[in-house]
Amino acid sequence: MTAVPKYRRILLKVSGEALMGDNGYGIDVAVVDRIAADVKDAVRAGSQVCMVIGGGNIFRGLQGAAKGIDRATADYMGMLATVMNALAVQATLERMEVPARVQSAIPMSTVCEPYIRRRAIRHMEKGRVVIFAAGTGNPFFTTDTAAALRAAEMSCDAMLKGTQVDGVYSADPKKVTNAQRYDSLSYHEVLSRDLQVMDASAVSLSRENRIPIIVFSIHDRGALAAVLRGEGRCTIIQEQAASG
Numbered sequence: 001m002t003a004v005p006k007y008r009r010i011l012l013k014v015s016g017e018a019l020m021g022d023n024g025y026g027i028d029v030a031v032v033d034r035i036a037a038d039v040k041d042a043v044r045a046g047s048q049v050c051m052v053i054g055g056g057n058i059f060r061g062l063q064g065a066a067k068g069i070d071r072a073t074a075d076y077m078g079m080l081a082t083v084m085n086a087l088a089v090q091a092t093l094e095r096m097e098v099p100a101r102v103q104s105a106i107p108m109s110t111v112c113e114p115y116i117r118r119r120a121i122r123h124m125e126k127g128r129v130v131i132f133a134a135g136t137g138n139p140f141f142t143t144d145t146a147a148a149l150r151a152a153e154m155s156c157d158a159m160l161k162g163t164q165v166d167g168v169y170s171a172d173p174k175k176v177t178n179a180q181r182y183d184s185l186s187y188h189e190v191l192s193r194d195l196q197v198m199d200a201s202a203v204s205l206s207r208e209n210r211i212p213i214i215v216f217s218i219h220d221r222g223a224l225a226a227v228l229r230g231e232g233r234c235t236i237i238q239e240q241a242a243s244g
Contacts, residue, residue, distance in 0.1 A: 145205065163215055
C-alpha cells in the first residue's frame with residue numbers, strides 16, 4: 001500500500017453473516033483473522049479506522065419478531081449480538097498487535113467503553129481501531145443506519161461496506177447470471193432503483209453528509225487495501241456519479 005491512502009479516515013461496515021463464513025451460525029475464527037489482517041494493513045498504511053459489525057450470525061431482530069418476540073426486545077437482543085462480534089474482532093486485532101477499543105451504544109462498562117464521540121475520535125487519532133457496537137442503541141434502526149450515523153459523527157472520508165460480492169449489481173448475481181454490475185452510482189440511483197445496498201435511511205444520511213459509500217467484497221484478502229489505494233474492484237456511491 002502507498003504511504004498516503006486515498007481515504008484518511010474510514011468506517012468499515014461488516015455484516016454479522018460475513019463472520020460465520022461457510023458455517024450456518026456463529027463466528028468462523030479464520031474469517032475474523034482474515035478481516036482483521038485487512039484492517040491491520042489499512043492502519044499500517046496510515047488510515048484511521050472505525051468499524052460497525054452486524055449481529056445476524058447470532059441473532060436478527062426481525063427474525064425474532066417474526067417468531068413472536070416483541071420487536072423492540074428482539075432488536076435489543078440483536079444489539080447484544082453485535083457486542084459479541086465486536087469483542088471477537090477486538091481480541092483478534094489485539095492478537096495481531098493492533099490496538100482496538102469497543103464502544104457500545106448500550107452501556108456495559110464491565111466489557112467495553114460507552115459510546116463517547118470525542119473519545120472515539122481521539123482513539124483513532126492515536127492509531128487505535130474503534131469498533132462501534134449495539135447499533136444506535138435504539139430499536140427499529142439497522143446497523144446500516146448505525147454505520148452511516150457513526151461515519152457522519154466521526155467525519156469519515158468514506159464508508160466502506162464489505163459484502164458477499166465485489167460491488168453493487170442490478171440483481172443478486174448469485175441468482176441472476178446476467179445481472180448488471182455498476183462501477184459507480186449516485187445516491188439517488190440507489191434509492192430510485194431500490195438496489196438495497198443499504199437501507200434507505202443509511203443512504204439518505206450518507207447523501208446529506210456527502211460521505212461516499214464504497215461496496216466491495218469482504219471475502220477477498222487484500223480487497224480493503226486495494227480500495228484504500230483507489231485501485232480495488234468496487235462500486236462507489238456518491239453524488240453526481242454516472243452508472244457504469
